[in-house]
Amino acid sequence: MAGLALLPLAAAQARADICAVDALDREVCLERPASRIAALSPGATELAFAAGAGDRVVAAVEYSDYPPEALKIPRVGSHGRLDLERLLALTPDLVIGWVTGNPAEQLERLEALGMAVFYIEPRNFDEISATIEQLARFADTREAGEAEAEQFRREMAALAERHAQAEPVSVFYQVWDQPLMTINDRHWIGQVIALCGGTNVFGELERLAPRLDEEALLAANPEVILAGGRGEDNRDWLAHWREYPSLTAVAQDNLFFVPPSLIQRPTPRLLEGASMVCEQLDRARARREGEQ
Template sequence: MPSFRALLRHLFVAPLAAVFVSGAAVGAPVDIVDDQGQALRLAQPARRIVSLAPHITELLYAAGAGERVVGAVQYSDYPEAAKKLPRVGGYSAVDMEQVIALKPDLVVAWKSGNRNAHLDKLRALGIPVFINEPRRIDDVAKSLAQFGRLAGTDAAGEAAAKAFRARHAALVAKYSARPRLRLFYEAWNRPLMTINGEHLISDVIRLCGADNVFAKLPVLAPTVDVESVLATQPEVIVASGMGEGRPEWLDDWRQWIRLPAVARGNLFFIQPDLIQRHTPRILDGAERLCGQLEEARARR
């Protein structure tokens, strides 16, 4: 069972000139800018990649680069093949010795989750570091294309990005103009945690035609109190938690019988891996949320 710290993540070869991998020449240099605005140049596509966040691991596989990944952090559990990767600690407590022992030619890191001290040490050792930080749904597609370039699986990465954008556009067309609902997203109960308007989950909420009641808070994943939630009078409360099952603490809101979300029976759950990870599965979570909000609109 993942720890509370894991929740904050849910947030964090020898070249062969004549060989082509998914449309990219093995020896071709890669010039790219990461999500922190830093330019990165690889002499050739990476062949030994270490992932420092579960969502990065999943994105690498989705971009056709799974065979290039030689190590990953704890909870990198999707797809199934990722479970067999050597572990290099957790996203916030990276085992630097394990990373170095794997002799990576690229480390892909998470701006919000990994410690700068770890990344600075890797750079000092001459290991290229690419920073990933998706904040909008379309950033997932961007990441897929970027990871394909980094690993030399350009065709697979671009195809995955194109399919993701097409599915996203279909959801936007179907739900974004629906009557607005006021929604409180409960990431955790003790402490009571939510997300602000800059978080990827808020982009999903907007996609489905709702407004995050704490969108204006300055912190990406802030703690709030019960009184502030009651003051916003949400029509819908959505919880995630840390497991596949609906958290029992979602029902704690039932004591507030005059709260619109409670009075109308709009207490919903979405499996965290489907809405808290910055991966193609975010659209699975979006479809579930959009469906739940249609139920809520019918109860107005």
């Protein structure tokens, strides 16, 4: 009789054996591998594909444009305002939520309706790899996901090693224009700058993405200005800084464009963005040496 009494517990444990701890430090479990995934940020969509689960993604949000196959996925609003009716109609069995990007009340509503919501917020290189591995566990695509995660770890480490002895270069990274915003050293972009031998002129500020005024930037006088823009090939933000010819970055022509999707999404493509940043800082060093 005792053995029979343990059968329901054993069966429940067998059903709920696909578990991972999310960015809110909650254990999320599925009874079976996810087959219908809702990815509620462009980064979440990329990470799902990186985990080998792209063919399981049935819902995405605006600007989920990579890989190209992601463009075919039905949209359920924007990351900042979800179309819950549309999302529910697609019956996902796993929802990938973005801690600081999705409306908390909408994700809580999904949970109240019984959906499994796994919150992500990778803040560094290791957490990007770990998130890929977690999503691969949920989708039962571990081989593909672990291979992608390990390749990202290995190549980022190699890039760091190549620039370990690089001469410091002072850098300003512009994440937005109005209001003017940057990142601190705890942000993954700040970590990319450090990996490439750069010194973030606002790296010690407390906020992850602090607001500034132009006077603060002029006073910091960085040797390099990095910026994206509204779109993948919009260099208007850099053009603005040419109005200040006394800036060192302007005088030395160290105004460099970085496509936002390559560096402002915590996904494996950050490796491509980091490689570009390292090349740009190397160009700035070469120009400095050319003046000597």
